Amino acid sequence: MNRPAEAVRPDAPPPDAPGSGGAPENGRPGPLGRLGVWSTRHFKAVLVGWLIVVIGLGAFAPKVTSALSGAGWQADGSQSVQVRELAEQHFAGNASSAIQIVVAADRPVTDPAVQKVITEAHDLAAADPRVSTVLTPQPGATISPDGRTAVLLAGAAASPDDMVRAADDLKGPLGALSTDGVSVHATGASVLWSDFNKANHDAMMKSEVMSWPVTLAILVLAFGSLVAAGLPLLLTMAGLAASAGSLVLISHLFPVSVWAMNFAMMFALALGIDYALFLVMRFRAARRADGRSAGRADEGAVRAVAETMDTAGKAVLLSGATVLVSLSAVMLVPSPAFRSMAGGIMLAVLFVLAATLTLLPAVLGRLGHRVDALSLPWTKSTPPASPRFAAWGERLWKHPLRYGALALAALIALAAPVIGLRTAMPSITVLPEDASARAGYTAVQQAFGPGAPGTLQILTPTDRAAEVAARVATTPGIAAAMPAQAAADGSGWSMIQAVPTVDPSSPDLSGTVHTLRAELPADTMVGGAAVENLDLQHLLTEKTPLVIGVVMALGFLLLLAALRAPLIAALGTAASLLSTGAAFGVARLVFQDGHGAGLLGFTPQGFLDGWAPVFFFAMIFAIAMDYTVFLLASAKEHYERTGDPKAAMTGALAHSGRVVFAAAGVMVAVFFTFALSGPLPPKEMGIVLGTAVLLDAALVRLVLLPVLLRLTGHAAWHTPRWLDRVLPRITFSHG
Incomplete structure (x- = not known):
């Protein structure tokens, strides 16, 4: 039988807080606690160190858009990549990365006025050092049967990444050669990526502008203080500046996709908020439990920082490790774009994690009670534990099957459409209709036939x-x-x-x-360009099961090492599949079947983009495990102090539920804004990730996982003897 649970009072400090029956106040802090104390006592050194890092690396950050590339979407070692490389070497750059210049006229291309435009286009392209030779239009090959459309081929004399940059520079001047009755458009794979990167960048900027007011409002409501709400921005800015500058430097060694920075921005913001929420909430609770007056880096603040780092700091470190482990599995896909995107996110996570474990405790120690400065009126009496989430935990404890079954049924129903999910590489329709690559593509099809753009x-x-x-x-x-x-x-x-x-x-x-x-x-x-897409799609289909398996296995092992509880580690890992499956089920309904396409402003392709399953799975799993770590670390902490499953479950919800709920609210707001603007891939990203976070927080972490803790009881935290001898001893209690 379970031991009778002690009621979790909403105004009670966590069980390990000073004066609450936890570790003695004079207990020696653990490694993270000592790091927090050192950072607090050496505030100036930490601040100067981070200023050097941010300013030194941040000086390169403005170059990130021009330094990073848009290509790399290929399957390394495939036949199509070998063909492109041989064509670059032996056929004057007549490769898939070559730029096609389409001249379409309302009269024969032999007309002197049209010939003048063709000559100007030839000279303009030939003057670019990244172009090898420019092949003039040939009858029966690159002049249409009706004689009104001609195609010049600007051969590639540079890498695919540099050819995308060449397209950036050439497509505007080439388009400016258009006259009445004669249109000039650059097209081809390099121009497609150039146009897509621009459309994607514009969409990202628009989405961020739209999301910032919502994000700031949620932060102020979540923290209840303008000063505290600014702390996530401190972590985000430090992480972004450092990671952006690092990516620019790394790009000199090997190509880095511009998408690496886009995703790094998203994760730096999301995790910066998550980690700051978790540490600041715990610091406040420790300060209030200590009950002493505060000055600059006073002893009360130092003790609060030590306790915060020994408890919440461990959870943050484990969460960061879980995110890094999940994303590292994407490196198994031998494609430069995928590896650089995953690497960019991991770099941002490392910088945000480092700032969270050093800069944030230093700032908290210096602020002390002033972390609550400029508080909202109703937050001064807010208890460390949420009364609402404490009550929710009690309700789940009393009726686990009722709420657990409803959550499980909803997730399974949403995940069911995954069975018919189809994937393929994006079509030309992801570009705006006025984009150069799409206009040229359409002109080629009309003049030469439907398959001509995919020669x-x-x-x-x-x-x-x-x-x-x-x-x-x-x-x-x-x-x-x-x-x-x-x-x-x-x-x-x-x-x-x-x-x-x-x-x-x-x-x-x-x-x-x-x-x-x-x-x-x-x-x-x-x-050929179209075959490169097919080879990449085949590679992704082949590697997806491996990536999913590795991500889940590594996630489970990390949870097992941290929690020393194989049952709840396995259940927590498996639960992440439910929200992931449900998100992809929704993605199939929206992007494959077209439900809501009119509302979101896109034309369905009849499939989900091929890169989504493997990459989005790793991202979703990383975020889901982030919340899992926060909740289970808090539950383990309570169980270590009380030995009572009910206290563990209800206490975890009372102390961590509000953090998970608020952090998820920010993520959902950020992700869903991407569904409202820009080309189709960012919409897919916004819908899939936003839905996954919403379902994971609302149904998995705040319903299903607590229900599993209720149903498994003491068994959730049991460690077999043989395993106890192998696993490291990690505790989440302070002292």
Whole structure:
């Protein structure tokens, strides 16, 4: 039988607070407590150190947008990447990263006025050092059958990342060459990424402007003090400036996707708020329990910092480690974009975590009771533990099956649509209609056929080029194949360009590519921009189960090491799958089936973008485990002091429920603003992540996980003897 629970009074301090029956006040602090005390007593040294880091690295931060790249969305080692690299070396840069210049006129392109525009476009592109040679339009190949559209090919003489930057510089001047009756548009994969990065950057900025007022309002309400509400911004700014500058420096060593900074900004803000909430709330409780007057870095503040770091600080450190572990699994995907995005987020998390464990306790120790300065009127009497969440914990304890079943049913119902979820790489429709790449894409399709923007590039040894070209031309799904062109440098390679019968985003293209690779000689390779997308999609589909398995396994091991309780560690890890599944179920209904598309202002593609499952899963799991750590660390702390499952469950909700609720509110506000602006991928990110956080906080962490603690009782915290000898001894009580 369970021991009778002690009632958790809303105005009571945590069980380990001084004077509450916890560790003695003169007890030696643990490692994190000593770090907090050192930071408090060396406030100037900590502040100067962080100023040096922020100013030193932050000096590079303004260059982040221009320094980071937009390419890297490829499957390293795939056939398509090999084709692109060989085309860059041996075919004058006629690779997937080349820039196509589409000149469409209302009269034949042989007209002198049109020829003048073509010449100007040629000279403009040729003057760029990143362009190798510019191939003029050729009848029967790059001049349309009606003679009114011509395509110039600006070969790639630089890396794919630099070709995106070349597109940034060229698309505007090229578009300015348009005259009455003649339009000029740059298109191709490099221009697509250039346009998408701009649209995405504009959407991110718009979303952040929209989210800041809501975020600040929630922070003030959550902290109840203008001074305390500013502390998360301190952590966020320090983490962002340091991580942005670091990414710029790292970009000199290897390409870093511009999306790395976008996601780093989101996580720095989200985790900065989470961690500041958890530590500031605990510091306030410790200060009030101490009950002594406060001065600058007085002993009461020092004791409060030590207690805060020994308890909440451990939870924050574990949470940060869990986030880092979850995101590190994305490194298993051999794609530069994915690895740099995950690396960018991890870098931001490291800086925010370091600031939380050093700068924040130093500031709290210096502020003392002034952390409550400029408080809202009703917060002066706010108890350390929330009466509402304490009452909610009592209700869950009395009726676990009723509330647990309702939460579980809702999550399963929302997750059910995942069964029919389809994924593919984004189509051209993710760009605004007036974007250069989309306008050129449309002009090429209208003039040359639906498959022309996705022309395949087939490399084969020259001695069998004629045979391969004949087989390509008769392959189902191929509309036309150009004669083989031998490499001018005598490398022994020949290139055959083939136009598919379908749009590059059509699922049927995958079958055509598979047929070609299966039937053509083994030393023949099929590539092209559209094929690079297919190869990346195949890689993501292949690696997703591995990433999910590694993320869950590492998350479980980390929880197990921290909590020393295999049952609740396993249940806490498994519960994260429910909110993740429900979020992707909603994503299928919205983005694949189109429910709410009119409200959100987008045209459904009939699938979810292919990079979403693996990357979003890691992000969602990281956030979900963040809340899991906060709740279970608090529950473990209460269980260590009382040995009572009820005190553990209700006490965790009373002391941590408000933090989880407030932090989730900020995240949901930030993520959902991305659903209201910009191209489709940011909308997917906003809906998927916002839904996941909302469901995870509301149904999993504040309902299902407490119910599981109630139903498992003492067994939740049991440690087998053999495991007890292996695991490190980590306690969440102070002293």
